[in-house]
Amino acid sequence: DGGITQSPKYLFRKEGQNVTLSCEQNLNHDAMYWYRQDPGQGLRLIYYSQIVNDFQKGDIAEGYSVSREKKESFPLTVTSAQKNPTAFYLCASSAGTGTGNEQFFGPGTRLTVL
Amino acid sequence: KQEVTQIPAALSVPEGENLVLNCSFTDSAIYNLQWFRQDPGKGLTSLLLIQSSQREQTSGRLNASLDKSSGRSTLYIAASQPGDSATYLCAVMDTGRRALTFGSGTRLQVQP
Numbered sequence: 001d002g003g004i005t006q007s008p009k010y011l012f013r014k015e016g017q018n019v020t021l022s023c024e025q026n027l028n029h030d031a032m033y034w035y036r037q038d039p040g041q042g043l044r045l046i047y048y049s050q051i052v053n054d055f056q057k058g059d060i061a062e063g064y065s066v067s068r069e070k071k072e073s074f075p076l077t078v079t080s081a082q083k084n085p086t087a088f089y090l091c092a093s094s095a096g097t098g099t100g101n102e103q104f105f106g107p108g109t110r111l112t113v114l
Numbered sequence: 115k116q117e118v119t120q121i122p123a124a125l126s127v128p129e130g131e132n133l134v135l136n137c138s139f140t141d142s143a144i145y146n147l148q149w150f151r152q153d154p155g156k157g158l159t160s161l162l163l164i165q166s167s168q169r170e171q172t173s174g175r176l177n178a179s180l181d182k183s184s185g186r187s188t189l190y191i192a193a194s195q196p197g198d199s200a201t202y203l204c205a206v207m208d209t210g211r212r213a214l215t216f217g218s219g220t221r222l223q224v225q226p
Contacts, residue, residue, distance in 0.1 A: 004156075033213055042118070042203060042216035043158075050212060058213060090157055097212030099145045099165040103205075105158040 003027070004106035006091050011111045013078070013085065021044035021076045021109045023091035033092040033103065036060060049074055050097055076112065086113045093103060116208050120217035127194055127226050135189040135220045137195070137204030142182050145207040148214065149178050149189050152201045154185045161202075194224045 004025045013019045028039050039058035046060030049068040053097065063082025068074055074093075078085045088107045094101040117140045137147070140193055147167045150158040160169045160218035162178040162185070170179040175191040191198060201221045 022182075031212070035216075042205040043205075043214075044216070050215045052140070067126075089156075092158075097145075097168070097207070100163070100215050101146075102160050102163045103214060104160060105150075107157045110155075112196065 001006055004091060004093055004104060006089075006106040006108060006109050009051060009107070011109055013111060013113050015113060016080045017067075018079050019109070021078070021089055021091075023074045023076065025072055025074075025093045025106075026107075027093060027095075027104070028071070029093035029095050029104075030071070031094045031097050031101070032059075032068065034074070034076045035090045035092065037088040037090060037108075046076065046089075053112065081098075085111055087111060093094070116206060116215040118204060118206055118215050118217035120202075120220050122220060123154055123207050123218065124223075125219040126225060127222045129194060129196060130168060131224075132190070132192050133221070133222075134192055135191070135202050135204075136219055137187040137189070139185045139206045139207060139215075140185075142185050143209045144182065145209055145212075147178075147180055147187050147204065147206045149176075149187075150203040150205065152219070154201075156205065167195045191222075194222075196226045199223050 033048040034046040047066040049055035091106045094103045149161040164180040175192040201219040203219045205216045
């Protein structure tokens with residue numbers, strides 16, 4: 001069953017803690033993305049990776065970090081430097097970044113800071 | 115910096131109506147435009163992708179058009195059904211940055 005999985009579905013974090021959100025895909029896609037969604041808003045880009053061992057900052061990268069050591073995995077760490085991390089986090093992937101490459105999304109992780 | 119705007123922000127229609135959702139973007143140098151559907155608390159489902167060289171795409175009751183020069187796209191939903199109730203998001207991929215820029219979405223409710 002091909003697709004994108006994100007875990008956990010819900011995550012609670014105490015202030016000052018780092019947490020890591022998992023994103024795995026078995027679609028053999030080269031490109032992977034992390035977005036953040038706040039209530040009633042569209043998605044904002046945090047980080048993206050076009051190929052293994054390479055990634056670029058998006059619009060709101062401060063307080064977040066990523067790694068891309070394997071093609072199928074793109075974990076996101078929310079650090080204590082992120083001042084307002086409560087949000088819905090969505091991971092996506094695409095075969096490439098050309099004109100015909102559709103992005104597909106995982107089910108999301110809802111992070112709440114206690 | 116690319117900006118994407120969707121109008122209206124919310125829409126409520128009776129079942130069976132044909133409707134149009136609008137999307138505009140500020141920078142016409144795009145690779146493609148995608149329309150997504152999002153149900154409450156869920157991820158996004160891709161509906162249609164229009165490449166920059168294309169004018170429209172169709173899938174079932176959905177038709178999306180693209181006018182790159184004017185920075186506009188429309189999503190047409192024919193014969194709306196209560197199951198179409200969701201938030202519809204428009205996103206463009208710039209030629210410079212190979213990632214999507216999203217609008218804030220149109221929240222659609224189709225009344226039975």
